[in-house]
Amino acid sequence: MSTQFDETLKNIGEFGPYQRRIYFLLCLLIIFIGLSDVVNVFLLYKPSHRCSSFNTTANISANLPNGTVSFEENKSACRRNLGPFNTSSGDDKHMTEFCTSWVYDKSVFVESIVTENNLVCESELVPTYVQMVIYAGSFCGSLLQGILADGIGRKKTICVSLVFLFGSGLASAWSPNYYVFTALRFIQGMSSRGVYIPSFVLGVEMVGPSKRQYAGFLLNYFYSGGIVILAGIGYGFRHWKYIQIASSAPLLPCLIYWWIIPESPRWLISRGRTTEANAVLMKIAESNNTESCVPLNEDNAVEERDDSRKTYLFKHLISSRSLFCHSLVIFFNVFVVYHCYFGFALNTENLSGNFHLNFLINGLVEFPANTLALVFSYRIGRKKLYISSMFLGGVMLLGSAVTTILAVKDFRNLTLAMAMLGKSGVTVGYCVIYLWAAEIFPTVFRNSGMGISLACGNIGYIVAPYMAQLATNPADTMSKGIPLIVFGTCSLGAALLTLLLPETNRQNLPEKVYDAEQISNHMEMEINVKET
Secondary structure, eight states, rough: OOHHHHHHHHHHSSHHHHHHHHHHHHHHHHHHHHHHHHHHHHOOOOOOHHHHHOOSSEEEEEEGGGOOOOTTTTTTTSSEEEEEETTTTSSSEEEEEEEEEEEEEOOSSSSSOOOOOTOGGTTTTTHHHHHHHHHHHHHHHHHHHHHHHHHHHHHHHHHHHHHHHHHHHHHHHGGHHHHHHHHHHHHHHEEEEEHHHHHHHHHTTSSOOGGHHHHHHHHHHHHHHHHHHHHHHHHHHBBHHHHHHHHHGGGGGGGGGTSSSSSHHHHHHHHTTTHHHHHHHHHHHTTTOOEEEEEHHHHHHHHHHHHHHTTTTTTTHHHOOOHHHHHHHHHHHHHHHHHHHHHHHHHHGSSSSSSEEEEEHHHHHHHHHHHHHHHHHTTTTHHHHHHHHHHHHHEEEEHHHHHHHHOOOHHHHHHHHHHHHHHHHHHHHHHHHHHHHHHHHHHHHHHHHHHHHHHHHHHHOOOHHHHHHTOOOOOHHHHHHHHHHHHHHHHHHHHHHGGGGGOTOOOOOOOOOHHHHHHHHHHHHHHHHHHO
């Protein structure tokens, strides 16, 4: 069925006008996923602060001298001096009490969840827990939505998730406290996976083999575009409520996608719904001005449907040694890539220099990285590109960790440059691993496999805030280097493990478990030939 379907796409158009229109609409959704994934950097920003002159329950905000307060220079960030008193030895001592109100630096943001709820000092770990719960929503969404998309279809999962993504995102801007905010963001994180996974899979499944790499990689430009747009939103609004509204409200027109985008014909075939699949293919042929669409064979569709039912319950993945091994390697690599990618984004506020400029650069460096991934994944293959980029990224991140720990002022630009180069390497890996995984998993397990992969990535999400938390003490240069050390080491380890994965460049998408095993057998044969 894989060969028959790919041949049909070649005849009617691998990436014709109709596919391009649908693909562009899916790309627009990815912009909002980029916004949703990293907006926490703004919403939960913790500015410099000090105790207010008088303890009250009010939240006081002001522009602090020089825009910042150093923990070394200001010892009253969490305790307030009550005044001196004489001891029996004649020394003057100062009585202190814990602060209940603070003065916050407004030079970066006027208000964030942290400043609105005074989540500092004794409550400084609360933002980390909030982010953990939000990313736990992404984790649950990756598992649930992946299974849903294989069960009820790509289109239905996307459209239902869009409703929840829009509703929870807009409602969270009016959260009365951080408990409600966390709950709504949990729903938003869960529904964002229901948009992202099926959109990616649908975009890849609608095109032919020779155009598949472009479909896989161009989505990443729109994700990076979402980050750059978010940098502008954060710089322009400076208040968490307005930032949240601006990143969610534009989703409203996307609710009409139910009447615009088609169901994946590959998925329809895997469910034995050949008539509906042929209708989609005929529509593609008509829009592309081609008349060579040969209806797919019903007998092959029945065989495909039977195979999909057997693999739907995860049974054949476990029984296939090669596919199971490849899946474990993919799951670990997606965990590492997501942990490093989002951990670095959360660590942006700990880098030297202007916060908004650093965040913008963090988004802009992804465009050349995406271009490298797009060009070289086809020329040298997924495997060589991924290993080399993750290795280079790991070395650069470890190098930036060394200069961070040395804390030499002359190294600040060098540290930032190496950190951004390391981020670029991880971004290339981020682009490649998702397409690579989609080409290794068979159609009957692809969306579920991608869902589990993304769930593993979201575990990396959950761990990332704790890594960033380690670097929040400016007095300890060693702690500021720990996140970079972890990111670099993980990148190197992930690169080595992918030596076990097969190259999928210029190959048809596997439809059944048997097809996926044949790709692995082809790799083993090549290794044996080289050894002899």
